Amino acid sequence: MNQLKNIHVFFSLSLLFLFATCSFLLVYSQIQGYKKLESNIELANEKYTPIAYLNQKISNYDQVQSIDIQKIDGISCLVLQDDQTTTYIYAKDGYMQELYCLNDMEVNLDSGQELMECQKLDFSWDEIGISYTFNNTNIRVALHSGGWV
Amino acid sequence: MRRSATSTPFSFLLEMLLVLFFFSISAAILVSVYGRCVWINKEDLLTKEALILAQNAIQDPLSLKEGTYEEVIEKQTCQIVIEEQDDGFGTYTVYANEKELFSLSYYKGGEGE
Numbered sequence: 001m002n003q004l005k006n007i008h009v010f011f012s013l014s015l016l017f018l019f020a021t022c023s024f025l026l027v028y029s030q031i032q033g034y035k036k037l038e039s040n041i042e043l044a045n046e047k048y049t050p051i052a053y054l055n056q057k058i059s060n061y062d063q064v065q066s067i068d069i070q071k072i073d074g075i076s077c078l079v080l081q082d083d084q085t086t087t088y089i090y091a092k093d094g095y096m097q098e099l100y101c102l103n104d105m106e107v108n109l110d111s112g113q114e115l116m117e118c119q120k121l122d123f124s125w126d127e128i129g130i131s132y133t134f135n136n137t138n139i140r141v142a143l144h145s146g147g148w149v
Numbered sequence: 150m151r152r153s154a155t156s157t158p159f160s161f162l163l164e165m166l167l168v169l170f171f172f173s174i175s176a177a178i179l180v181s182v183y184g185r186c187v188w189i190n191k192e193d194l195l196t197k198e199a200l201i202l203a204q205n206a207i208q209d210p211l212s213l214k215e216g217t218y219e220e221v222i223e224k225q226t227c228q229i230v231i232e233e234q235d236d237g238f239g240t241y242t243v244y245a246n247e248k249e250l251f252s253l254s255y256y257k258g259g260e261g262e
Contacts, residue, residue, distance in 0.1 A: 019165065019168060022176065023172065030179060033183050034186075138205070
């Protein structure tokens with residue numbers, strides 16, 4: 001009888017051990033999985049938010065003589081101009097930066113405001129408007145006004 | 150005395166079996182929820198990448214030609230269906246695994262424009 005009792009205790013404890021192990025593995029795998037999902041979402045946001053921002057900016061300035069592309073200190077800049085102000089958008093020091101200044105002011109790209117992380121941002125003219133490369137993604141934006149400076 | 154000595158471990162065993170049973174049910178639910186999350190995330194990324202492709206294409210609607218095309222997006226082959234209507238409008242639809250991801254409409258212009 002004593003031996004039977006030992007067997008019962010052994011099986012019960014092994015079940016308890018199995019339960020504890022499975023619980024731990026399940027919680028651990030779920031934590032790892034959700035961490036991976038979160039990093040995927042974060043990476044996607046880092047990619048698509050600046051693109052949406054740039055597209056919106058370009059669309060807002062889609063008027064005659066409002067948009068230009070310039071190279072300042074070897075950096076490709078998108079220049080958005082209205083009657084009084086000029087906005088420069090460019091990549092510097094690992095960030096997409098925006099410099100907002102009056103039309104007659106001298107441009108200093110060091111004083112731009114850091115917006116979002118960005119390794120590469122190159123603007124160029126396209127047959128339909130502007131095309132730019134954000135990190136490794138090529139985007140085209142048609143200018144309906146044909147509005148380059 | 151003999152009876153109580155054997156019934157205690159046995160009841161513990163039964164209880165553990167019951168616990169394991171409910172644990173396996175909840176684990177199955179959790180794993181399926183996680184699997185669904187992964188699938189939604191993948192589909193979301195695929196849709197975003199396909200949207201960029203579609204937006205780039207629609208920026209120049211005159212270059213679009215009616216037909217069905219295949220494009221590899223996020224390591225998955227997607228079907229792109231471009232349809233044109235007589236009134237100058239067109240639709241740009243992207244399918245993945247025979248499921249429609251999204252459909253965008255564009256204006257190409259009427260004849261002679």
